[in-house]
Amino acid sequence: MGRTGVLLLNLGGPDKLEDVRPFLYNLFADPEIIRLPSPLLQAPLAWLISTLRAGKSQENYKKIGGGSPLRRITEEQAQAMRDRLKEMGHDVSIYVGMRYWHPFTEEAVAEIKRDKIDKVIILPLYPQFSISTSGSSFRLLEQLWNSDPDLKQVEYTVIPSWYDFPGYLQTMAQLIGKRIDSTEDPDNAHVFFSAHGVPVSYVEEAGDPYRDEMEACTSAIMKTLNRPNNYTLAYQSRVGPVEWLQPYTDEAIEDLAEKGVAELVVVPVSFVSEHIETLEEIDMEYREVAEEAGIKNFARVPAPDTDPTFIQALSDLVLQAMDSPKIAFGDTIRPAENTKLYPQEKWEWGMTNSAEIWNGRLAMVGLLAIIYEMLTGHGLLHAIGLLG
Numbered sequence: 001m002g003r004t005g006v007l008l009l010n011l012g013g014p015d016k017l018e019d020v021r022p023f024l025y026n027l028f029a030d031p032e033i034i035r036l037p038s039p040l041l042q043a044p045l046a047w048l049i050s051t052l053r054a055g056k057s058q059e060n061y062k063k064i065g066g067g068s069p070l071r072r073i074t075e076e077q078a079q080a081m082r083d084r085l086k087e088m089g090h091d092v093s094i095y096v097g098m099r100y101w102h103p104f105t106e107e108a109v110a111e112i113k114r115d116k117i118d119k120v121i122i123l124p125l126y127p128q129f130s131i132s133t134s135g136s137s138f139r140l141l142e143q144l145w146n147s148d149p150d151l152k153q154v155e156y157t158v159i160p161s162w163y164d165f166p167g168y169l170q171t172m173a174q175l176i177g178k179r180i181d182s183t184e185d186p187d188n189a190h191v192f193f194s195a196h197g198v199p200v201s202y203v204e205e206a207g208d209p210y211r212d213e214m215e216a217c218t219s220a221i222m223k224t225l226n227r228p229n230n231y232t233l234a235y236q237s238r239v240g241p242v243e244w245l246q247p248y249t250d251e252a253i254e255d256l257a258e259k260g261v262a263e264l265v266v267v268p269v270s271f272v273s274e275h276i277e278t279l280e281e282i283d284m285e286y287r288e289v290a291e292e293a294g295i296k297n298f299a300r301v302p303a304p305d306t307d308p309t310f311i312q313a314l315s316d317l318v319l320q321a322m323d324s325p326k327i328a329f330g331d332t333i334r335p336a337e338n339t340k341l342y343p344q345e346k347w348e349w350g351m352t353n354s355a356e357i358w359n360g361r362l363a364m365v366g367l368l369a370i371i372y373e374m375l376t377g378h379g380l381l382h383a384i385g386l387l388g
């Protein structure tokens with residue numbers, strides 16, 4: 001019998017403060033994260049945004065201990081699944097592939113080849129599908145599979161999303177139930193789901209099912225919880241000037257406080273591990289918003305991490321996929337817009353990277369051109385309709 005492997009996908013996070021800028025560069029260089037009319041603009045813009053954002057982002061990582069815990073927790077989840085699957089009679093190898101930092105997806109795929117795995121179950125650690133998360137990783141994997149004759153021999157199947165999987169709903173209901181029981185007035189505590197947002201255009205123009213899956217997911221969690229509590233779904237972590245999914249978390253907290261809600265049970269719903277957006281954004285920034293708005297109790301529900309019910313759910317998902325018809329990368333949702341994924345040069349500290357120098361120069365030339373045109377009202381960008 002051939003060897004089976006499981007590839008867990010996640011976003012990745014900087015392990016230490018020096019990693020923050022190259023991590024941000026890799027993230028913003030992804031056309032599934034920032035959608036631009038031309039691939040030529042992507043690298044200079046990624047350089048510019050990562051350079052401008054790195055300082056503030058580093059401050060936030062400093063507050064949670066100087067780096068992201070995402071790699072450690074994802075590796076613990078992989079180990080726990082390996083053990084659980086073994087107890088259930090399945091000896092499978094588990095690999096972790098991150099999109100924007102170590103261990104990169106490319107490194108995980110190289111290990112899969114080295115270990116001569118015959119079949120891979122690809123499981124994104126995002127319960128809900130978004131073009132910007134699971135979709136981006138699937139596109140990268142598709143590119144790797146299509147360009148490597150050895151990989152073409154490796155069978156695979158994809159689990160596109162699992163927001164309605166009973167074991168996951170059970171996990172979330174248990175974690176929320178425990179937190180509700182710790183409040184002063186359990187029946188009147190308001191369950192507040194805070195999901196990572198995406199730009200509205202992803203959902204309304206590119207066909208991203210993220211909002212639909214998120215709404216169905218929170219409603220199914222509340223059904224599984226089977227308690228009388230009211231609930232709200234809001235979106236956090238907005239980046240840049242475009243409109244993102246609403247309501248925004250900070251505004252929704254203030255609205256509830258105005259309506260007299262005293263206790264919030266806050267659920268980070270798009271994440272299955274603790275990371276900067278739970279530990280800093282929710283626990284520090286939104287807690288402060290809530291306190292200033294008059295909320296008496298801000299009770300945060302922990303992310304599932306290695307909760308045994310959750311590890312059982314992930315293991316069951318893998319077993320179910322092993323016995324189900326293949327789902328190929330091309331069967332998953334594609335953006336309506338015709339964006340192409342082109343090779344991205346990963347940037348790391350200590351690397352002699354001529355791309356960095358060139359992207360910096362291009363970004364500077366671009367900025368100067370924009371400033372010149374805004375001052376004079378003339379130039380190339382006006383001529384091609386990008387300004388004016």
Ligand SMILES: C=CC1=C(C)c2cc3[nH]c(cc4nc(cc5[nH]c(cc1n2)c(C)c5CCC(=O)O)C(CCC(=O)O)=C4C)c(C)c3C=C
Binds near residue numbers: 196270
């Ligand atoms: C479901 C989860 C996520 C979605 C959807 C998502 C979309 C998305 N994110 C950005 C920009 C940033 N994301 C950052 C970090 C980050 N994001 C997620 C999850 C989702 N992102 C995770 C798990 C992490 C890693 C956190 C860690 O612990 O390191 C960051 C960096 C942090 C910061 O500087 O704020 C940025 C930037 C966009 C633009 C986007 C959709 C288009």
Ligand SMILES: [Fe+2]
Binds near residue numbers: 196237
């Ligand atoms: Fe993000």
